[in-house]
Amino acid sequence: MTNPVLVEVTRGAVVESGHRGAVSIFDADGKAVWEIGDTDRPVFPRSAVKAIQALPLVESGAADAYGFGNRELALACASHSGEPAHVELATAMLARAGLDRKALECGAHWPSSHEATIALARAGNVPNALHNNCSGKHSGFLCTCVHAGISHAGYVKAGHALQEMVRDAMQSVTGAAHDVDHCGIDGCSIPTYAVPLKNFAQGFARMATGRGLAPARAKAAKRLLSACMAEPFLVAGTGRADVALMQAAPGRIFVKTGAEGVYCAALPDLGLGIALKCDDGAGRGAEVMIAAVLAKLLRDDEAVATRLAELAHPAIESRIGAKVGLLRPTAALN
Secondary structure, three states: OOOOEEEEEEEOOEEEEEEEEEEEEEEOOOOEEEEEOOOOOEEOOHHHHHHHHOHHHHHOOHHHHOOOOHHHHHHHOOOOOOOHHHHHHHHHHHHHOOOOHHHOOOOOOOOOOHHHHHHHHHOOOOOOHHHOOOHHHHHHHHHHHHHHOOOOOOOOOOOOHHHHHHHHHHHHHHOOOOOHHHEEEOOOOOEEEOEEHHHHHHHHHHHHHOOOOOHHHHHHHHHHHHHHHHOHHHHOOOOOHHHHHHHOOOOOOEEEEEOOOEEEEEEOOOOEEEEEEEOOOOHHHHHHHHHHHHHHHOOOOHHHHHHHHHHOOOEEEOOOOOEEEEEEEOHHHO
16 A cells, blocks of 8 residues: 655645655544554554653652652653753663663764754763663663662663563553564664554553553553653753644643654543654654644644644745745645
């Protein structure tokens, strides 16, 4: 199946390019609410499922043992921009477990925040693992290991007790087997598993409602999504799409981007889970897709729908700031 073009890119009055993709929306009873394209095709969710991967942090008792609130839990689900607030909070999380950045096995990269990168370079410094966009997630992993009495050495490797806890959570929530034949290695070195897109939509419907999950897991899921919605900056960073989308309807929208054009989302009030994939991996295409989907689902709230529709039509500007085109959802998303 060839997925339809869901986003057009214009320059002047001409469509210059397009982004194909697939969208899946499910309720917690396993009913498909709206699907576009091939949602049975396995995809790697990448960072879009960090809230599910953070379940062991809460379920193990580690979050409570170390006094973690919304801020720490949001960072444990984050793909942050490496800004000072993100780095400082990850440092503090590790310190609660008696660890420092040397325990992190996620690797280092320059912050995705341009301002944070400039400040770091200006000070004559180079990035370390705390600047990695996944350092909050990995800090949560390490805290889980220490609290559970598990050796944290090699915690990123498939087969490690921590990764087995994560895999169990992923399988339980999505209802899909996470097996070796569909396993790859994510950018931060942990295993990532390709499963049908629709399973991620079903999983986030369960995360949002607790339906189909054991009571303790349902409680942990609600706590994690609520933390992300309460602290969207810590989930992403300054100027990021995830922040703008969650701030469009505070406490009502959970979204999380993943590399290669993936988005997962949940609307707790409606009991819906959403997953989508931009075929060419373009983040700009995926951002327009998720904004358009959310605007459609929340159309009964005119103010929210209007704001989301604006986010679904970002301008393309010239080097001097003149609007020369835009991205827009196609009729398939309306």
